[in-house]
Amino acid sequence: MRFKGLDLNLLVAFNVLMETRSVSRAAEKLHLSQPAMSAALGRLREYFGDDLLVLTGKRMLPTAYAETLVPMVQETLRQVDALITTSTVFDPATSQRTFRLIASDYITAAVIAPLSRRLSLEAPGIQLESVLPSDGSADLIAQGAFDLLITPEDFINPGQPAELLFEERHVIVGWDRNSVFAGDVTEAVFMAAGQVGVQMGNQRTSAFADRTMEQMGRFRRMEVTASSFTVVPWLVIETNRLAVMHERLARRMATMFPLAIAPIPFDFPIMREMLQFNRTRSNDEGLKWLRNQLRQESALPEINNHSDTFQSKQ
Missing domain, CATH: 1.10.10.10 (Winged helix-like DNA-binding domain superfamily/Winged helix DNA-binding domain)
Incomplete structure (x- = not known):
């Protein structure tokens, strides 16, 4: 043409x-x-x-x-992409669309992976492509190169629309045979333990939990620093190390690893996990559907039911 x-x-x-x-x-x-x-x-x-x-x-x-x-x-x-993808009709059961996401391995393990299993039955033609965040992730959304960025509120681009996906608590995790879990994990016990931290990307950016701990003046004895969230269980099992982990991820990991989970024994900020997209796709029915699916998956009862959050330490 x-x-x-x-x-x-x-x-x-x-x-x-x-x-x-x-x-x-x-x-x-x-x-x-x-x-x-x-x-x-x-x-x-x-x-x-x-x-x-x-x-x-x-x-x-x-x-x-x-x-x-x-x-x-x-x-x-x-603009052409928005014109083509924007439609008053989106049928996930028959759509062959590919959605490109930027998300950490924590979000992939805790939300995207279970969602993809469900969509394999409900929307078998839908494809999800996910890449890890980088220093230029917000720019990629601004350029329209990706459909969604899932990131803590601190890392969104203020020039593009964003909405809350969920609020996340953090918990303490460790090997389920670690003796500290025999009773309450007090602040003194927590601070005395060797710990595993997470730093990501080429700039070695500290994860929300580690950065917040430092801002609170609580400097832990780091024995290992990992480059991703999902390797943390490998670094605490069969050791006396502890780590601070997102509650959703901790609960997923506790079904696969011998992990114990305990609450942080002092006030700790809630993390706000956001969904960001390019403003030209605000009316994209397919993207609206996907954002809703992500919200549903992240709000599953077995994730947010706090009555049994810490059963795995018993």
Whole structure:
């Protein structure tokens, strides 16, 4: 399809070329041959009257003019995507849609994994693609590259809509044969124990619980620092170490590992886990459905029923 002489498919090619800065990688990403991708670049150069990508040493770099086109092309593609995906009718039972999510391994284990099992029966054509958060996650949502970002409130982009998914308490976990769980885990006992912490990403960002502990002036004796939440059980079982973990994840993990769970013996802030999406998708019926499914999954009675929260320490 042409608009004012431009094949609109070339906008997709331009976006991927700017992203990869490589004809071969762009061809691979778009499932095209390298000659076809080179031809697309040639047509783009001819239409815009600019080289767009130039070889500098062994790298291809965008021209100054190409850099000015990038945000406009990305916004155009976001608007087209919103136009295509926005519909008054969305049938999850027959839809073949793929949703792209950014979520930690904690959210994946505690919410997305059980949701995916349910959807395999209720919405078998739906695909969920999940990647771990990075320093640029909020920017990816702003660019429309992903459908949803699930993250603590501190990490959302204030320029895009966000809504509360759930509030999360934190608990203490350890090996169920650890003697400290024979009675109440007091503050003195907790602070005296060796601990497991979590730091994520290239910037080694401390998890909400670890960062909050430090802000409260409670500096623990860290014996191990993990790079993800789901490896923590491996680092506490058969040891006397303790860890602070999200309650939902702790309860999921306690069904698979010999873990004991106890309440934190002092006031500890509630974490607000948010859903963020691009404003152009606010009326996307499919995305509304998925957000509702995530809320339902995160509010299951067996997760939020506090009457049996700490039975596993008995």
